Amino acid sequence: MRCQVSLSILGLPTIGDRRRVYAATSTVDPRGDSLVDFDRNHDARVRTAAFDWLARLTSLHGDVLPRDRLAQGFELDQRRVPVVGPQGIFKPALMEVPLSITTAPKGPYDDAIGPDNLLRYRYRGMDPSHRDNAGLRFAMNNELPLVYFHGIVPSRYLAMWPVHVVGDEPESLAFSIALDDAIHSGLFPDNPEALGADTVKGGEIRREYVMSFARRRLHQRAFRERVLRAYRHQCALCRLRHSELLDAAHILPDAEPEGEPVVRNGIALCRLHHAAFDRFFLAVRPDRIIEVRADVLEEVDGPTLRHAIQGLHGKPIVLPTRVVEQPAREVLAQRYERFLEVALAR
Ligand SMILES: [Zn+2]
Numbered sequence: 001m002r003c004q005v006s007l008s009i010l011g012l013p014t015i016g017d018r019r020r021v022y023a024a025t026s027t028v029d030p031r032g033d034s035l036v037d038f039d040r041n042h043d044a045r046v047r048t049a050a051f052d053w054l055a056r057l058t059s060l061h062g063d064v065l066p067r068d069r070l071a072q073g074f075e076l077d078q079r080r081v082p083v084v085g086p087q088g089i090f091k092p093a094l095m096e097v098p099l100s101i102t103t104a105p106k107g108p109y110d111d112a113i114g115p116d117n118l119l120r121y122r123y124r125g126m127d128p129s130h131r132d133n134a135g136l137r138f139a140m141n142n143e144l145p146l147v148y149f150h151g152i153v154p155s156r157y158l159a160m161w162p163v164h165v166v167g168d169e170p171e172s173l174a175f176s177i178a179l180d181d182a183i184h185s186g187l188f189p190d191n192p193e194a195l196g197a198d199t200v201k202g203g204e205i206r207r208e209y210v211m212s213f214a215r216r217r218l219h220q221r222a223f224r225e226r227v228l229r230a231y232r233h234q235c236a237l238c239r240l241r242h243s244e245l246l247d248a249a250h251i252l253p254d255a256e257p258e259g260e261p262v263v264r265n266g267i268a269l270c271r272l273h274h275a276a277f278d279r280f281f282l283a284v285r286p287d288r289i290i291e292v293r294a295d296v297l298e299e300v301d302g303p304t305l306r307h308a309i310q311g312l313h314g315k316p317i318v319l320p321t322r323v324v325e326q327p328a329r330e331v332l333a334q335r336y337e338r339f340l341e342v343a344l345a346r
Helices: 015-022 040-061 067-072 131-141 204-230 271-278 294-298 303-312 329-344
Strands: 064-066 074-076 079-081 100-103 119-122 146-153 156-169 174-178 246-250 266-270 282-284 290-292
Touching (some): 040 074, 040 079, 119 156, 146 204, 294 303
Antiparallel strands (some): 146 156, 246 266, 282 290
16 A cells, blocks of 8 residues: 655655755744744655655564664665654754654654544643744644654654644643554554545544544554564464464454453464464463364365474463563363364364
């Protein structure tokens, strides 16, 4: 679904707009109305380069990105442009206005998506005219698109862009941020129209629809990150260590009341073993030993069946180091009962 988007969709100026805003640059102002030497063309060029780079990065790593890669950034005009910094509001050295905002998982800031489906993003500190806060205000007044990095687990962030600052609330020391234009989040439906949502940009119905969709996906992403981290990014059955090929499988399906998206109901599995687990080709007993279904064990076939399925029979699974993250025995027992029913029926 990654696609090239035009500048006007990104909220970046089209050629006609640029001439207009070019003339409107003047002196710095904490109200965010104006800024010394703000060159909208240059700003748009860096922003677009950052968005393009993030699109390439997510096509390699998925939507959840490692912090060190973001801090390293990309190169433009032989200069390194990091896209995150030590503070939540970040402006690279070659820009005048912030490029990104970040929330850490359980960070010091009480950031949350409110009932109006906007993200409340706390000011930096208590001073509304601090340069970071003035910078976000300037981005709001000039409709400059930003990247939002949502911390899911330590050092890993879900990237969403473009997002827009749409409100400033000095009384609560916060900005409100609209995320529903973030077509590059991996969180939103590919085609809201097809599902009957009113897709008028910025419309209440559209925002409510895409944000409820996004919340569900966000929970799924968080579950995946926590489970993969607990299993040290390897398949619990075969130890394959490529995150791109790993899933966080639910031991009890998430549609069921007991199927909570908690690590103790999860297990990291490669694609093959996820499918084999879901289809009861094998099970993990409550003592965490792998059992392959009898009829599958007897089958004669090539090396994949022999090594990747039959070869697991009787072996222990890889366990998370932390006991609280290991699969709950009662959850495994419930799942194993179903496996026995399926095995008996064959
Ligand atoms: Zn595997």
